[in-house]
Amino acid sequence: MKLAESSGLPKDADGPVFAEPWEAQAFAMAVKLNEAGVFGWGEWAETLGAEIKAHPNRPYYESWLAALERIVEAKGVMTAPERQQMIAAWDRAAKSTPHGQPITLSRG
Numbered sequence: 001m002k003l004a005e006s007s008g009l010p011k012d013a014d015g016p017v018f019a020e021p022w023e024a025q026a027f028a029m030a031v032k033l034n035e036a037g038v039f040g041w042g043e044w045a046e047t048l049g050a051e052i053k054a055h056p057n058r059p060y061y062e063s064w065l066a067a068l069e070r071i072v073e074a075k076g077v078m079t080a081p082e083r084q085q086m087i088a089a090w091d092r093a094a095k096s097t098p099h100g101q102p103i104t105l106s107r108g
Helices: 021-035 041-054 060-074 080-096
Strands: 010-012
Touching: 021 041, 021 060, 041 060, 060 080
Parallel strands: none
Antiparallel strands: none
16 A cells, blocks of 8 residues: 555555545545535535645544535535534444444434
8 A cells, every 4th residue: 555645545556545434435425425416526625625724633534524524514415413413323323333233323
């Protein structure tokens, strides 16, 4: 594995590699939101760049996730309270799920 020259993004011959599954999921969410027309790549690059600039010591994919949160709120895909509710629901589900089992979010 080597780091891409310009971004610091870990890559190998097959493309990006991820340290944790959530990093790959955040990457995939950005791709899918772009494909759905929620934002263009120029807007994404600007948003991600602003996050990296504001927090230069933060790990790359934490900035990626922060940029996703920022852009979906700006586009009206999700409100800040909805995002906070989802974070709380995920935290509850993760804490109540036995190690090694898939985490399932329930409605309500």
